[in-house]
Amino acid sequence: MLNDHDSNDAIRHRNLERIGRALPLPPSADADRQARWQNAGLTPGAVHPGRGVWNMKRYTRTALATTGIAAALAAAVWFGLGPANIVSAATVFESFRSALAQSLSIHIDGIQFEQASIEGDIIVDRSGEPGAETRYAEVHVLLAADNPQWNDLDAVLAICQSPSEAWQYGRGSGGMYSGVGQVAMTEYLVRGQSWRDFARQPLDHFGSMPSELGFGSEESSVTYRFTREQRIVVEQLLRFLLDLTNAETAGQVIANVQDSAGDVRVERIEKDSYVLHASRFTQLGDLAFVKRTAPDVGDLVRQAVYTFGYDPTSKRILSxxxxxxxxxxxxxxxxxxxxxxxxxxxxxxxxxxxRERAVTVEADQSNKDEWVIRVTGYPFATDSSGLEWLGDYLTALRDSLTLTIEYDAAASAVRRAEFRGIGPSDGRVTLDLGPVILDPQRLRSESWVTPQTKIIGR
Amino acid sequence: MSTLTSYPSREIKAMADPEATVQHTYARCAQAFCRFFTVRVGGDSHTVDDLMQQLWLRSRLQAHALRDPNPEPWLWRIARNLLQEHHRKRRRTSGDEPLAQPDLARRLAQRFDTEDLPPETLARKEVQDQLLLAITELTSDEQALLIGCYFEGRTQTELAAILNISERAVEGRLYRARIALREKLAHLA
Structure with missing residues (x-):
C-alpha cells in the first residue's frame, strides 16, 4: 500500500494510520438526513430574489421535484420511526417565504404608545387570475385626548385596489367645532389611488395629523400627541408589513428577519406540527445605538428659523x-x-x-394687528426626549419582540405567524397565510362616504 | 456508513445545466460540508442541519450565475460565509468548538512529516482539534480518500472499485491528499 514518492510520505502514512485510530471524526450523515437538507419547504410560486423555481429549465425542475418527492418520502419514513425533531429553522423560514406569495391577511392589534394606539388589517387575496389580486388595507391611529371633556381622535386610512376598484379614504383632523368637546374631521375619498403610492409612504396619507394637535376654547383645551418618533416606528412597521405582501420584496424581508434573530429554536408540538420561536432581534438594538449617536445640536439650533406672530393689542403670540x-x-x-x-x-x-439674545431678529410690522418676527440663533432649549424615547423603545423592543411561525410538516406549509411584544402593551401582528375571506362590502368605497367627505376623482 | 461517492469530474463536464451541476456537486460533497460544519459548531446537529439547508438553498438560488464548471470551490466559499454569519449572529460559542492554534498546528505539520507521532500526543484534545480542523478543510475528494483509507480501513483496491478509478490513480491521489493535509496544518488560521 505504501508508495515510494518520497521518504517523508512514509512517515505521513504511518502518522495517518495512527490518527485514524485515535481521532474521533463526526459521524457521517445518513441518506434520510441528507434528503432533509434538500427539503427546504419550497413550493410553486415561492418568493425568491433572482430566478424562481418555475423559471428554471425543465430538467432542473424535474430534478428538484424528484428530489422533493424523495425528501418527502424520507421525511415520512423518518417520522414513522419517531425522531425527536426533523424540521429545521431554515425549512420553516423558507416555507414562510413561500407562503407569503399566496393570499394572506395581516391583523395589527394593540400597539400602544403613551397617547396613541394602532389597529388595522391588511388583506391580499390572490385567489383570482395571476396579476389580478385584490388588496385592502385599513389602518386606525387612535389619539387619546389628554382632557376627558374631549373625544379621542380616530384617524383612519382605508385603501382598496382590485381589478374593479381603486380608491383611498382618509380621515384626519381639520380643527375644532364651535362647541367644546368636538374636533372637526376632514374626510376625503380619492378614486383611482394606487396601492404603490400608499405603500411607499403609508403615513403621509393620513391627512392633517401632525406630531401634536392642540385645540382650545374659552372653557377648555385638549392636546393630541403622536410624536415624530412614534410616527417613525409606525411608519416602519407598516412599510415592513406592506413589504411582506409584495412578491418583489418579501423574500429579502424574511431573509433580514432570519439573519437578525439572535435566538431561533424549533419546537415540535405534535406529530406534524412545529412552532419556530425567534427572538433577540439584534438589528433593532443596532438601530437604537445609531440613533443615540446624535451630533452636537448647538450649530443646528443656530441655523433654525423661528417665526411667530405677535398681537400687540392682546399681548399674545398668535401663531x-x-x-x-x-x-x-x-x-x-x-x-x-x-x-x-x-x-x-x-x-x-x-x-x-x-435682539440681545439672538443672532438675527427681523420684525415685520406691516400689519398693525399682528407683528411677524423671525428669529435665528435664539438660545432655545433643545429637547432630545424624543430621541431618547426612540432609543429606549427600540432597545426594549429588541428584548420583547418575538416571532412565532406555525409549521405544518405534513403539508410543508406555514399557516400562521405572529409578531408579539411590540411596545409595552404587548402589541401584536398576526399573519394568517392561505385563503382569505374578504367581505365585498368592505371593498365598496360608499361604506365610508359621509356628507362631509370630499370626493376627488370620478 | 461509507463516506465515498464516485468521482464526478467527467459527469460535471458533460452537464450543460449549471443548476443541475450545483445540485450534483452538493450531493457529492454533502458529507464533507456536514463534517466541516459539525466540527466548527461543537457537534450541534440541529445547527448543522440548518447550515446544510441554507447552503443548499443559497447555492440553488445563485446557481444560475455560476460560470465555473466545477462548483465545489464556490460551494466552499458559501459554506464558510454561512459559518461566519452563524458565529457573528450567535456572538457566543458553546465552548465545544475546537480552537485553532496556528503555532501548535505548524509544529504538528513539521512533526507529521518527520517523526512518528506518539499515541499520547494524538490523545491530547488540542492536538485532535488541530487535526479535525485541518482534515475538514480538505476538499471533498481528499477527505473521502483519507477517511476511506485511514479511518474506515479500506484497501486501495476497494477504493479504486468504489471510486471507479484505477489503483494507480488512488495511490497518486492519496499521496496528494497527505501533502494537502500537511499544508492545511501548516497554514491553519
Missing part, C-alpha cells in the same frame, strides 16, 4: 412656525419653544429683548 434644519429632524432633536419668558407687554420691550 408660531419653526423651520429647523433637516439635520435636526434626522437626529430626532426638537427645540423647545417655550416663550413664557418673553416680555410680551409691548413690542418695544419684546424686540430688543430678542
Amino acid at each position: 408660531t412656525q419653526f423651520a429647523p434644519p433637516t439635520e435636526l429632524y434626522e437626529t430626532g432633536v426638537a427645540i423647545s419653544r417655550d416663550t413664557a419668558e418673553f416680555p410680551l407687554d409691548t413690542p418695544e420691550a419684546l424686540v430688543p429683548f430678542l
Whole structure:
C-alpha cells in the first residue's frame, strides 16, 4: 500500500494510520438526513430574489421535484420511526417565504404608545387570475385626548385596489367645532389611488395629523400627541408589513428577519406540527445605538428659523412656525419653544429683548394687528426626549419582540405567524397565510362616504 | 456508513445545466460540508442541519450565475460565509468548538512529516482539534480518500472499485491528499 514518492510520505502514512485510530471524526450523515437538507419547504410560486423555481429549465425542475418527492418520502419514513425533531429553522423560514406569495391577511392589534394606539388589517387575496389580486388595507391611529371633556381622535386610512376598484379614504383632523368637546374631521375619498403610492409612504396619507394637535376654547383645551418618533416606528412597521405582501420584496424581508434573530429554536408540538420561536432581534438594538449617536445640536439650533406672530393689542403670540434644519429632524432633536419668558407687554420691550439674545431678529410690522418676527440663533432649549424615547423603545423592543411561525410538516406549509411584544402593551401582528375571506362590502368605497367627505376623482 | 461517492469530474463536464451541476456537486460533497460544519459548531446537529439547508438553498438560488464548471470551490466559499454569519449572529460559542492554534498546528505539520507521532500526543484534545480542523478543510475528494483509507480501513483496491478509478490513480491521489493535509496544518488560521 505504501508508495515510494518520497521518504517523508512514509512517515505521513504511518502518522495517518495512527490518527485514524485515535481521532474521533463526526459521524457521517445518513441518506434520510441528507434528503432533509434538500427539503427546504419550497413550493410553486415561492418568493425568491433572482430566478424562481418555475423559471428554471425543465430538467432542473424535474430534478428538484424528484428530489422533493424523495425528501418527502424520507421525511415520512423518518417520522414513522419517531425522531425527536426533523424540521429545521431554515425549512420553516423558507416555507414562510413561500407562503407569503399566496393570499394572506395581516391583523395589527394593540400597539400602544403613551397617547396613541394602532389597529388595522391588511388583506391580499390572490385567489383570482395571476396579476389580478385584490388588496385592502385599513389602518386606525387612535389619539387619546389628554382632557376627558374631549373625544379621542380616530384617524383612519382605508385603501382598496382590485381589478374593479381603486380608491383611498382618509380621515384626519381639520380643527375644532364651535362647541367644546368636538374636533372637526376632514374626510376625503380619492378614486383611482394606487396601492404603490400608499405603500411607499403609508403615513403621509393620513391627512392633517401632525406630531401634536392642540385645540382650545374659552372653557377648555385638549392636546393630541403622536410624536415624530412614534410616527417613525409606525411608519416602519407598516412599510415592513406592506413589504411582506409584495412578491418583489418579501423574500429579502424574511431573509433580514432570519439573519437578525439572535435566538431561533424549533419546537415540535405534535406529530406534524412545529412552532419556530425567534427572538433577540439584534438589528433593532443596532438601530437604537445609531440613533443615540446624535451630533452636537448647538450649530443646528443656530441655523433654525423661528417665526411667530405677535398681537400687540392682546399681548399674545398668535401663531408660531419653526423651520429647523433637516439635520435636526434626522437626529430626532426638537427645540423647545417655550416663550413664557418673553416680555410680551409691548413690542418695544419684546424686540430688543430678542435682539440681545439672538443672532438675527427681523420684525415685520406691516400689519398693525399682528407683528411677524423671525428669529435665528435664539438660545432655545433643545429637547432630545424624543430621541431618547426612540432609543429606549427600540432597545426594549429588541428584548420583547418575538416571532412565532406555525409549521405544518405534513403539508410543508406555514399557516400562521405572529409578531408579539411590540411596545409595552404587548402589541401584536398576526399573519394568517392561505385563503382569505374578504367581505365585498368592505371593498365598496360608499361604506365610508359621509356628507362631509370630499370626493376627488370620478 | 461509507463516506465515498464516485468521482464526478467527467459527469460535471458533460452537464450543460449549471443548476443541475450545483445540485450534483452538493450531493457529492454533502458529507464533507456536514463534517466541516459539525466540527466548527461543537457537534450541534440541529445547527448543522440548518447550515446544510441554507447552503443548499443559497447555492440553488445563485446557481444560475455560476460560470465555473466545477462548483465545489464556490460551494466552499458559501459554506464558510454561512459559518461566519452563524458565529457573528450567535456572538457566543458553546465552548465545544475546537480552537485553532496556528503555532501548535505548524509544529504538528513539521512533526507529521518527520517523526512518528506518539499515541499520547494524538490523545491530547488540542492536538485532535488541530487535526479535525485541518482534515475538514480538505476538499471533498481528499477527505473521502483519507477517511476511506485511514479511518474506515479500506484497501486501495476497494477504493479504486468504489471510486471507479484505477489503483494507480488512488495511490497518486492519496499521496496528494497527505501533502494537502500537511499544508492545511501548516497554514491553519
